[in-house]
Amino acid sequence: MREFTAEYLETTRTGMWADSRAALSILDLDERERVLDAGAGTGELTRVLREESPGTVVALDADRSLLEHVDPPTVAGDTLALPFADDSFDLVVCQALLVNLVEPDQALAEFARVSADAVAVIEPDNSAVTVESTVDAEPTLARRARRLYLEGADTDPALGAVRDLFEGAGLSDIRVRRYDHERTVEPPYTEDALESARRKATGAGLATDRATILAGETTSEEFDSLRAEWRAMGRSAIEQIQNNQYRRREVVPFFVTVGTVPP
Numbered sequence: 001m002r003e004f005t006a007e008y009l010e011t012t013r014t015g016m017w018a019d020s021r022a023a024l025s026i027l028d029l030d031e032r033e034r035v036l037d038a039g040a041g042t043g044e045l046t047r048v049l050r051e052e053s054p055g056t057v058v059a060l061d062a063d064r065s066l067l068e069h070v071d072p073p074t075v076a077g078d079t080l081a082l083p084f085a086d087d088s089f090d091l092v093v094c095q096a097l098l099v100n101l102v103e104p105d106q107a108l109a110e111f112a113r114v115s116a117d118a119v120a121v122i123e124p125d126n127s128a129v130t131v132e133s134t135v136d137a138e139p140t141l142a143r144r145a146r147r148l149y150l151e152g153a154d155t156d157p158a159l160g161a162v163r164d165l166f167e168g169a170g171l172s173d174i175r176v177r178r179y180d181h182e183r184t185v186e187p188p189y190t191e192d193a194l195e196s197a198r199r200k201a202t203g204a205g206l207a208t209d210r211a212t213i214l215a216g217e218t219t220s221e222e223f224d225s226l227r228a229e230w231r232a233m234g235r236s237a238i239e240q241i242q243n244n245q246y247r248r249r250e251v252v253p254f255f256v257t258v259g260t261v262p263p
Contacts, residue, residue, distance in 0.1 A: 016181050017048045023179035023256045027091060027120050029053040036060060036089045038079045038111065039097035043070030045122070049093070058089075079107050087116035095122040096254075099159045108162075108169040112261050119171060120258040122179075125160030126150065132249040135236045141229055148226070149209050152216030161255040171259030178255055185248040189241055197241055200234025203227045 017024070029035075033055035037046045040059035049057045059074045060082070061067050067074040077083040079097065092111040098104035098121055111119040127150055131142040150157055161176045185193045199205035206227050213223055240246035 015183065016044060017179075019182075020179070021048065021052065023177035023254075024048070024052065026175050026177055026256065026258050027093065027118070029091075032091050034058075034089045034091075036082075036084070036092045036114065038082070038092055038094040038107070040070060040074075041066050043067075045093070045095040046070055055090075080110060082110045082114050084114045086113055088114045090117040091115060091120065092118075093120040093122070096124055097121070098123050098162065098165075099126070099157050100155055102155055104156075104159070104162070105165055105168060108165055108171075112169050112171060115261050118258055118260055119166070119169075120256060121162055122254055122256050123159045123162060124181075124252050124254050125158050126252070127158035128160070128253050130251045133237075134240055134245060134247045135233055137229065137233045137236070138248070141226070141233055145206060145209070145213075145226060145230070148213045148216060148218050148223075152212045152214065152218065154215070160253065162257050166257060166259040169259075170262055172262060173260040174257065175259075176255055176257050178253060181252045181254055183250045183252070185246065187244045187246075189246075194241065197234060197237045197246070201231055201238055202234070203231045206230045 029049065029052040032053045035049055035053055035055060035057040037043075037049055037057060037059045040046045040061045041063075043059050046057055046059040056073065059067060059070045060077050060079070061074075062076065062078050064076045067076060075083065079094070080101075080103070092115040094107070094111075098107060101107055108119065108121075111121075126146065129142075129146060131139045133139055163174050163176060166174045185196075196205070210223060214220065237246050237248075
């Protein structure tokens with residue numbers, strides 16, 4: 001399973017569910033008494049669930065340092081071997097977890113075991129991400145880097161809707177809703193936006209994905225060429241930022257899949 005820093009999780013989830021929570025309506029959160037947020041990370045989804053549910057929402061993650069960012073109740077534990085008895089919750093939910101698991105079906109089996117009623121997952125389709133930018137080269141380079149990453153990943157970053165996995169887990173009454181997470185960069189620029197541009201200009205951001213990209217059919221020479229173009233793109237972004245001209249819009253499609261646990 002991929003590991004993430006608190007800074008990464010907070011940055012990539014900033015603003016998610018801020019504009020609309022309609023896609024979460026199929027979770028019936030207003031009726032839930034005990035909810036588990038599995039793989040909660042720094043608790044971005046946990047906070048939304050607590051706002052929408054009158055019951056208790058427990059945040060679970062294997063990384064204790066991430067849970068330090070979440071108000072209790074929290075539990076340190078493995079999503080593939082949940083430390084709870086059968087039927088402990090009436091809803092188990094996760095966000096952007098299964099895309100990082102080699103065996104997502106094993107996690108779903110655990111979710112179904114500890115839930116007495118429903119299981120829900122909120123997963124992105126990273127193959128369908130769109131990027132618009134005032135730096136002409138950025139959308140093309142972003143698509144190229146994403147394609148190479150998907151080819152080398154040992155998990156399924158393009159998981160999206162998981163109806164087939166739910167059926168395999170024996171879940172019924174399966175429903176799916178789509179939610180588009182939009183992230184924009186425009187003046188006045190936040191510190192996160194400035195740091196992102198700096199990481200592009202140095203190639204640091206792309207370098208974190210080097211091992212995954214090279215696990216596909218990309219050669220070291222091809223990666224180095226991509227990184228050189230990426231750094232040039234980053235320098236252009238910084239130049240535009242200095243002139244208050246840089247704008248970027250990224251849309252990541254997420255799919256909320258919910259199913260009922262069999263009696």
